[in-house]
Amino acid sequence: MEKPKILVVGSMNMDLFVEGANSIPGFGESIMCGNYGYATGGKGSNQAIAAALQGADVTMVGRLGEDTNGESLKNELKKAGVHTEYIVTDKEKQTGLALMLLNSDGRYVSYVALGANGSICAEDVKAALEAEKFDMVIMQLEMPLENVYRTYELAKERDIPVFLDAGPAMSIPLERLQGLYILSPNEAETEALTGISPDTEESAVEAAKWLYDQARPQYVILKLGSRGALLYDGKAAELIPCFKVKAVDSTAAGDTFGAALAIRLCKGDSMKDAIRFAHAAAGICVSRMGAQVSIPKETEVAAFLEKEGGSHGKETV
Ligand code: ATP
Ligand code: RIB
Numbered sequence: 001m002e003k004p005k006i007l008v009v010g011s012m013n014m015d016l017f018v019e020g021a022n023s024i025p026g027f028g029e030s031i032m033c034g035n036y037g038y039a040t041g042g043k044g045s046n047q048a049i050a051a052a053l054q055g056a057d058v059t060m061v062g063r064l065g066e067d068t069n070g071e072s073l074k075n076e077l078k079k080a081g082v083h084t085e086y087i088v089t090d091k092e093k094q095t096g097l098a099l100m101l102l103n104s105d106g107r108y109v110s111y112v113a114l115g116a117n118g119s120i121c122a123e124d125v126k127a128a129l130e131a132e133k134f135d136m137v138i139m140q141l142e143m144p145l146e147n148v149y150r151t152y153e154l155a156k157e158r159d160i161p162v163f164l165d166a167g168p169a170m171s172i173p174l175e176r177l178q179g180l181y182i183l184s185p186n187e188a189e190t191e192a193l194t195g196i197s198p199d200t201e202e203s204a205v206e207a208a209k210w211l212y213d214q215a216r217p218q219y220v221i222l223k224l225g226s227r228g229a230l231l232y233d234g235k236a237a238e239l240i241p242c243f244k245v246k247a248v249d250s251t252a253a254g255d256t257f258g259a260a261l262a263i264r265l266c267k268g269d270s271m272k273d274a275i276r277f278a279h280a281a282a283g284i285c286v287s288r289m290g291a292q293v294s295i296p297k298e299t300e301v302a303a304f305l306e307k308e309g310g311s312h313g314k315e316t317v
Helices: 043-053 068-079 115-119 122-131 145-157 187-194 201-215 253-266 271-286 298-311
Strands: 005-009 013-018 036-041 057-065 087-090 096-102 108-113 136-139 162-165 182-184 219-223 229-232 237-240
Touching: 005 043, 005 122, 005 145, 005 253, 013 068, 036 043, 036 068, 043 057, 043 068, 043 136, 043 253, 057 068, 057 115, 057 122, 068 087, 087 115, 096 115, 122 145, 136 145, 136 253, 145 162, 162 253, 182 253, 187 201, 187 219, 201 219, 201 229, 201 237, 219 253, 229 271, 237 271, 253 271, 271 298
Parallel strands: 005 057, 005 136, 013 096, 057 087, 136 162, 162 182, 182 219
Antiparallel strands: 013 036, 096 108, 219 229, 229 237
């Protein structure tokens, strides 16, 4: 498939990131931090931009407020070539905002004010699905849960495979998501869904099997940060290591991983080649500050793979 047609349903946030947040304060305490800045983000729009930069024809469904943050987010999507005509401007709500507190290992804790993302509904999704044909739907959980279920049902009625990035971390019933194409949580999300911390290969396999039994997807793919990803297809599990990079900020790494993986699969890669490509895309993303600004283009990922090819698989897991 030359240019896969992808529908991304989900959140758009302005990210306010603060560097040097090396501990978490209690109520009434303050921690002195380093630099701060604003960057366009949100799990949905990060995925949409990552998918477009990997060569897909992407349409975004979501909601923005009528404010300057909303304008910036829409502009960034347009710059990446994402179709924005099904994005609803919600006059009653503010654009979503995420406060991203980064530590010096590049990891973060965040507080998200959902704003307009909290009003995304099935009618918004239907408008796009009824007007066009899509090869895959990509979504996450940063929107009302009922809309996650309805989006899945609407896509299933049309035989469109659905990739669910199960972030942010929350415990949700999986019955209405039975038959997903790919279910992909990160470490915290895996623990929230299963109650199992995937901190060893054995416990990661146990968690992947649990998720497979509950949601019956074709694949469970756990994102394990610097340890790589665990692939489970209902029969065998395999830990696929990622590349060794200097991690600066993991924001959007998971979104980039999922979108790049989905696009490579649409383009006909084998699952393992697609994961390797997604690791390269996400590795570049973690080596840079910010969400969308850190997402690489397909050509850059290909050049990285060419250069790093020899070292792939040598990372300790
Ligand atoms: P986000 O929610 O901010 O988008 P996430 O927490 O879902 O990110 P992770 O599980 O941390 O994402 O990582 C996703 C992918 O990013 C990994 O599978 C891997 O390919 C890459 N990655 C993350 N951390 C590192 C690291 N320290 N070194 C190399 N690659 C990394
Ligand atoms: O996955 C990263 C994203 O999660 C950030 O851009 C932030 O907006 C939060 O929603």
